[in-house]
Amino acid sequence: MALTLRLGTDDLTRCRFAVSPLCQTHEALRMLRRSARHGYHRAWLRRAAPAVAGLDLSPLWLFIPPVGGYTPDFLGPPPEEPYPRFEDELARVRATDPALARTEMARSLACTPGLAESARGRAALDDPAATVRRLADLTEQAWRALVAPDWARHRAVLEADIAHRSRQVADAGLDALFTGLHPDVDWAGGNLTLPVRGDLRDAQLADGRGVLLMPSVFVWPDVVSGFARPWQPTVIYPVRGMGALHGDGVPRPSEALARLLGRQRAAVLAGLGDPASTTDLALRHGLAPSTVSAHLAVLREAGLLGSRRQGHRVLYGRTALGDAVVAGA
Structure with a gap:
């Protein structure tokens, strides 16, 4: 599915970049779910296999479908700062209102027929506060086992991508930035057309919120978009220079x-x-x-x-x- 985002003058002045360790953790988990489709990360998958074997990720898999579907927004709120610490991002997840968490979890479970009525689905929805704590704990374990050991190298590549694209904007404007993000991203006449996960489609106004751009090591070869209000529309795109991470x-x-x-x-x-x-x-x-x-x-x-x-x-x-x-x- 695709969505066209109409960007006005206020939106263009509020475009920004961020590097999110929480986002990288969730994209790493999604990479585990779709590893059969993508071979580029084979070296990382081999290195991660022992750590994955020591984790029980089944509660997280309930809300991270392998292809398509909806993952609750509270699990990955867009960062408020350009370079947040993982601990600060995880604190925002832990502070999620249980009622909001239940609504988003129910929407996620509904993407898989029968999952909301299953014993695991009912248990997750019956005590959303406990489920939020459990999911946050598992996310922290996944971060420490899968992402943190390589984070210094990954962060360097992510920051280098932002530096490169910032120079693009300085040299040639936002046209060069948006048209060079990904083959599936189209920019023409103030309209940014993006692939989306979930049920959004047609055209929407950004309403002056701008766009948050986040490079990712693990999203390759896809580009991922999100539009949960009141947050900024977000685009997660493959980082440049990923080849250096596998040598x-x-x-x-x-x-x-x-x-x-x-x-x-x-x-x-x-x-x-x-x-x-x-x-x-x-x-x-x-x-x-x-x-x-x-x-x-x-x-x-x-x-x-x-x-x-x-x-x-x-x-x-x-x-x-x-x-x-x-x-x-």
């Missing part, structure tokens, strides 16, 4: 560049095709943060790197000169 994550500079700069410094420079923080680089290269900081300082003084602040983090990226040095080597 060893450590760039290998050319021999010429290594002789010129030293192997560690050359690796840091070669690996900065997308912006990254000192912490991200330290994890990626297996170096102490102080060592990475020293390399970054030298490269920046030489004009090969630039830096910018993003929230509480400083991201480093190659300058045009840095790109030329890496390409020339």
Whole structure:
């Protein structure tokens, strides 16, 4: 199904990005449900198999159908900040009003014939407050087992995607941003046409709420849209640079560049095709943060790197000169 979202001037000024660890956790769970359809994440699925075997996710599976259907909105409220902590997002889930939770859970169960009348379905609806606690606890377990071990690398790729698309907007406007999100996203004449999960269709007004854009590691190859009021319309799209997550994550500079700069410094420079923080680089290269900081300082003084602040983090990226040095080597 598709929905066309009409964006007015107020909507265009309220478009924003966010990186949500809670969203990544739920998309990882959905990846487990649809693993038979998608082979791209085979390496992650193999690594995750022992952790999955130690979890009883059946209460969550009630509300995360493998294909289509509706997942309760309270399980994944859109983040209020660009870079929220998982603990803060989970606290919002735990604070869900039981009456609202019951309504959304009933809608979700109704997507599968007979599920609401089953013993598990009735038990979930009979005590919605307890069900919310149980689902929140399981979501936390899934985060710690499936996503948290790789979160530093994933976050670096997600932030690099946002940095790239922010430059797109600065260079070519929102047209370049929306038309480059995903092949299933269409942007023409102020109308954003998106595939949706659930029963929304036809055209809707964004009503000045704007659009929340969230890159995801696990949503590939799909794009996912949500429109639950009073939240912003949300688009979850595949992140750029996912291929780096399935290799060893450590760039290998050319021999010429290594002789010129030293192997560690050359690796840091070669690996900065997308912006990254000192912490991200330290994890990626297996170096102490102080060592990475020293390399970054030298490269920046030489004009090969630039830096910018993003929230509480400083991201480093190659300058045009840095790109030329890496390409020339």
